[in-house]
Amino acid sequence: MIKSSFSFWVEQWLFRHRVRFLVFFLVLTALFLGFATQTKVDARFEKQLPLGHEYIQKFREFESEFGGANRVVLAMIVEEGEIFNEDYFNKLDSLTKDVYAMPGVDQASVTSLFTPNVRFTEVVEDGFTGGNVVPADFANTLQDLAKVKENVLKSNYMGRLVTDSFNGAMVMANLLDVDPDTKEPLDTFAVARELESLREKYETEAIKVHVIGFAKVMGDIRDGALNVIFFFCVTIVVTALLVWFYSQSFLFSILPMGCSLAAVAWQLGIIHLMGFGIDPMSILVPFLVFAIGVSHGVQMVRVFRDQLFHGEEASVAARKAFSELLIPGGVALLTDTIGFITILLIPVPTIRELAIAASVGVAAIIVTNLILLPLLLSYQKPSHEYRERVAKRKVKTKKFWHKVSVVSERRMAKGLVVIGALLFVFGFDQATRVEVGDLHEGVPELRSDSRYNQDTAAITDNFNLGVDVLIAFVETVKDGSVDYKVMELLDRFEWRLKNIEGVKSVLGLAGMARKINSGYSEGILKWQVLPFNRDMLAQAVGRVETSTGLTNLDGSVLPVMIFLEDHKAETIRRVVTAVKEFENNYGYKNVHFSLAGGNAGIMAASNEVVRNAQFPILIYVFSAVILLCFASFRSVKIVTCIVLPLALVSVLAHTLMFWMEIGLKTSTLPVVALGVGEGVDYGIYLFSCFIAQRRKGLAFADAIEAAMQQAGSAIVFTGLTLSVGVGTWAFSTLQIQADMGILLMFMFLMNMVCAIVLIPAIARLLFRS
């Protein structure tokens, strides 16, 4: 390690003005803390969209024209019997009125048996006849209910507004982006709260209320994200215990923890000043910052204490600790930062904010734990009794590390390296099987047994409603919808997609127009064709309103909704490929088939982004680690010792993903970069001790053992602290947080084990005695 005059010079300057600096840092911390408290939750949907992806650009292009995507559905399903009774219809009537009254609801879009837009038609001798499914003079008598049942059967709403088995009905509404009354952007969370209160109002033992819709998802995700604050408290308590156990001193526990919390305050304050809010992903950053901060703080305490035991004055010991750790600590934190910065490769705003927040946090640690902490330490005067206690324990740990150092005996080392290599090969094989995308049913952010996902299952089981939908946009010329040639091609497109494995149903203008044409011809199915005659085609198409989302006003954009059996990456990819093939084979000047809308369309884009970033991220993060390690140590051997275990751990992390059925998604892709960036710390600390020992002229075996005695306990401690910090996420109600927590915990622990077992073993084989 280069012991530069730089750190000596900084040390002189810093400690000469230590009071001024202390005051300055404390004032800054107070300021940032003030800003941090103003941090807002910002879980906007757009932030999850991959930027610049062609699918998303199309989605954005047509978003305003087909805005009806922000829909909420409330279904009331009876536990037993049918819905045709007085009580149920009173409730449905009242629920419909409540939905009308909800803020941000597009009143014209409210649809239930009680709304006037729900009509039935019947083909009779002289054409169509029809009326409201629930007639205007409905008085909720037995006869009235029987009439409604009859009308429902004649309507198109069987399976849509009423279940096929008559055990439930629903109210649907679209939300407006801007509240028409207040002219404010829609408060999604207020809508979510409102929906939850409607559920409370109407749910009884006999009637279950199921609520789905984008607004509800966002509300549930936010609630889940905020629960994390509880985990943060747990983390602080457990970490405090660990630190106390390690340092054996109240003061030496409080100082590194306080500095790490200060780093969190800096991080939150700075990202608030940068204009960012906090979202379900970036809310995890404070944990990381706190844990990384504590681990570096503990290293500082360790060196400071060692100096004290060598008989130095507290102020001198603090100076020495500072100058000894400024470079290795700085390099380690810099590597962390670079690991986080590679995450910027994923062009998804939430992930980028996560990367920025984490980088800011780590930069803050450099100030709080490498500078502020030694300044604070320089004022401490530990008692004689404390020195003895630590010295006693040191004897115990010394024995322990002596035993552990057998890993660097030649035979043992060979065995360990072989085991490592075998694990790598095995892990690599498993790792290649990790699938891109989400592998489970329901909304991937939430747990599969969450109320929302249960509601989704209840609604999709009972109604003919698909929740995994991919929208292909058929872009044609003005009035393309009444051009037979265009519509015939659209009809073939719909049919082609319907034949793709994993597609449940397809809804498009051509299919709709064919059904309507049959309706015009007395309902006989022989006329379920696209009329060749332009006027007749226009007549059929004209009955399809833009609110269906199947056409725009001038008939130039005709979205096709493709309902999928699931949203597995493979299913989505098959559909995407089919659409692209169709465009290549049949698209021409006047008709183009482009992707994509719908939740599955966004997943398609995210999956492609993840697939594209998957390898570059690994390459960049490893290149950064290799370069920085090389710059610090100027030794290929040391770089090898540090990098090989990291590679093994990242491969094993993928293996774990495969076993736990965690897909590679925008939320799990950054984990490896975080894990590798952090894991390099151990190697750096270990080798900086090792080199110091070698400089003293120690033989390899002694130098390694000494390094392990110096840094080993701190490494174990750090691994545990970090694991606790992220491990609590495993209990989060949000699936994304749980996935990230489990993976990170695994990586942090494995990195620790590899650092104390594999690094010395590899070093043994590379270095001469």
Next chain:
Amino acid sequence: MKPVAEKIDGPSLIASLANHSLLLGIDGEAGRSIAVGERGHILLTENNGKNWIQKKSPTRRTLNSVCIVDQKTIWIVGHQSTVLRSQDGGENWTKIQVLDDPETSFLDVLFVDSSRGFIVGSYGKYFSTIDGGETWVENEQEDDPHFYQIASQPNGVLWMVGEFGTVWKSNNQGESWEPLDSQYDGTFFGVVPLNKSSSIILHGLQGNIFRFKKGSILKKIESPTNAILQRGVQLKDGRLVLAAGAGEMLLGARDGRLFQVLALFDKTAVPTDLWQAEDGSLLVTTDRGVFRMTLDELNKSRLDD
């Protein structure tokens, strides 16, 4: 000038879901049956409807009706004046030009023997051949209802039905037609001439069933449904089956004097045409493919009488 749509057609796509698509017409002979429908789908079975194989078709247009003339020759008609013929028992199909008008839809085809055949369609279109389909002659007439079905009685009498209560009868193999006053304005979608009597059954909109006996006027039969009745067939045992609304058919007894509902396995499938296969099973084309109901299942329903 009104923009004219471009005439486009091409071979049908062989699709895994062809047997779950909208099928509209079926005919059979011995163990073989052919079902036709949307997107030019032609499906063939050699084992009384247990397995169906999609055949290559030169058209994507919706096919409405099929008629098996003999072991080799089969005719199919459809929308946009589509006519197809196979001369090898349904393996290969070629387009036959009878009329070149994309706005004419052919709705039914019938051959009474190997040389004499008829095609009827929209707006009163009616073609006939006496040379096995080598040449077709358009028979102009004043009325222009959609003709939905042409059928022959065992005694050679021909019946043609369609919109506006149209019921035409011909005693001379279609040389001349005699309109009957049906005293009904609605559409008749089909006619089922009964085998062992001179009666015929007419059916159409709103579950309407009429029975017509030679020399007497039409008699309205009480119907258990108000769904449209698209097609009908008489079984070998004399009972009738009519295709009704979603998931339902009507089973007729006593020469079509009494009807009761016969449920289809798929409650949402709308039946469109029927054929009793050689082994007695009933093959039903629907908007969700073709269904097979065995004779045993059919006979269970008889017990409910």
